[in-house]
Amino acid sequence: MRPEAPEGTRRTAQKRAIRGALEEAGEFVSAQQLHQRLDEAGVRVGLATVYRQLAGLAAAGLADTISVASGQLYRACESAEHHHHLVCETCGKAVEIDPPETWIRTAARKHGYTVTGHILEVFGRCPECAAA
Amino acid sequence: MRPEAPEGTRRTAQKRAIRGALEEAGEFVSAQQLHQRLDEAGVRVGLATVYRQLAGLAAAGLADTISVASGQLYRACESAEHHHHLVCETCGKAVEIDPPETWIRTAARKHGYTVTGHILEVFGRCPECAAA
DNA sequence: ATGCGTGCAAACGATTTGCAGAGAA
DNA sequence: TTCTCTGCAAATCGTTTGCACGCAT
Numbered sequence: 001m002r003p004e005a006p007e008g009t010r011r012t013a014q015k016r017a018i019r020g021a022l023e024e025a026g027e028f029v030s031a032q033q034l035h036q037r038l039d040e041a042g043v044r045v046g047l048a049t050v051y052r053q054l055a056g057l058a059a060a061g062l063a064d065t066i067s068v069a070s071g072q073l074y075r076a077c078e079s080a081e082h083h084h085h086l087v088c089e090t091c092g093k094a095v096e097i098d099p100p101e102t103w104i105r106t107a108a109r110k111h112g113y114t115v116t117g118h119i120l121e122v123f124g125r126c127p128e129c130a131a132a
Numbered sequence: 133m134r135p136e137a138p139e140g141t142r143r144t145a146q147k148r149a150i151r152g153a154l155e156e157a158g159e160f161v162s163a164q165q166l167h168q169r170l171d172e173a174g175v176r177v178g179l180a181t182v183y184r185q186l187a188g189l190a191a192a193g194l195a196d197t198i199s200v201a202s203g204q205l206y207r208a209c210e211s212a213e214h215h216h217h218l219v220c221e222t223c224g225k226a227v228e229i230d231p232p233e234t235w236i237r238t239a240a241r242k243h244g245y246t247v248t249g250h251i252l253e254v255f256g257r258c259p260e261c262a263a264a
Numbered sequence: 265a266t267g268c269g270t271g272c273a274a275a276c277g278a279t280t281t282g283c284a285g286a287g288a289a
Numbered sequence: 290t291t292c293t294c295t296g297c298a299a300a301t302c303g304t305t306t307g308c309a310c311g312c313a314t
Contacts, residue, residue, distance in 0.1 A: 010268055010313055032303075046271040051304060053269095067199040071303055097239045100232045104254055107229045112259035113218050127244035142288055142293055164278075178296040183279060185294095203278055 014045045018053040019062075019076075028066060028073035146177045150185045151194070151208075160198060160205035160219060200255065218254045229254065 021038050022029070029037075035050045054074045057063035064077045108115045153170050154161070161169075167182045186206045189195035196209045218229050240247045 012269060012313075014270070030303085044271095048272080048305075049270055055305095067201050069199050069204060072201060095243045095245075097243075100235045103232045103235060108218055108254065108256055111218055111227045111229075113227075113256040115254060115256040144288075144294060146295070162278090180280075180297075181295055187279095 014049050015053060017043045017045060018050055019057065022054070022057070022063060022074060023076040025075070028064075028075045030071050030073050032071075034074070146181050147185055149175045149177060150182055151189065154186070154189070154195065154206060155208040158208070160196075160207045162203050162205050164203075166206070218256060 017038055018034065021034055021041070021043075025034065025037070031051045031054050032047070034054070035045070035047045038045055038050070054063065054065075057077075058065045058074060062077055063074045065072055065074050067073070104115060149170055150166065153166055153173070153175075157166065157169070163183045163186050164179070166186070167177070167179045170177055170182070186195065186197075189209075190197045190206060194209055196207045198205050198207075218227050236247060
């Protein structure tokens with residue numbers, strides 16, 4: 001027997017709502033924040049369902065996820081991979097930068113690791129602050 | 133009333149033990165792992181104390197901290213230099229990897245930024261855990 | 265009709281906090 | 290002595306899970 005995992009097949013209003021809300025959010029949001037937004041939008045879904053769907057989307061590669069001290073955050077993964085920022089230590093301004101995906105994958109493969117995530121923060125000084 | 137925060141001043145065996153264990157660990161460890169290691173080493177300290185000290189070290193900039201799905205991890209912040217790891221999220225094993233210095237500098241220059249520092253950690257699953 | 269997906273609430277595990285006692289200053 | 294730090298246990302908080310029912314198929 002091969003249970004095979006056809007998993008999420010049924011179309012339900014909740015699934016659409018959750019996925020829609022996640023995409024609409026655009027940025028990283030927690031399961032609870034998403035649940036709250038849905039609630040405010042008049043969509044009544046169980047918090048557990050939000051967690052389950054979010055976990056499913058992440059597992060299916062449809063959502064990116066990162067961990068912060070307060071919990072786990074999710075973001076629709078339709079667009080590019082998750083990005084990082086180059087933060088100015090003086091004025092706080094940050095610009096988006098692309099992660100060295102290739103480099104990361106290469107380094108991981110060299111050690112036989114499967115990459116599941118990474119954190120990257122670069123600090124420095126922006127042009128304006130450097131000039132001042 | 134101004135409680136003012138004179139903060140940690142007293143020297144206690146626990147503080148030394150915790151900080152020592154953290155430095156000895158070298159890599160990222162959770163409060164619980166650290167507590168367990170101390171216990172195995174015969175050092176009896178309360179778990180709450182470990183959490184409090186770790187939080188204090190992080191706040192004081194003496195420790196780096198990152199968040200993963202299973203919780204928060206700490207690492208002595210002495211080195212902080214060109215020394216990054218590829219961490220297995222399952223067994224915690226980590227291998228050292230070289231940072232994409234060139235990439236970082238290039239990305240920063242593209243935006244006119246002057247780099248002063250960076251943090252990079254890659255998470256994944258090691259060969260053994262991936263096989264299991 | 266046949267389950268998968270959901271909602272609710274209890275269960276969980278990590279981290280925090282209240283309080284009284286121990287030890288550093 | 291004084292007051293910070295520690296220990297223990299209860300309290301939080303985010304997240305997961307057991308169950309029974311409703312709805313998509």
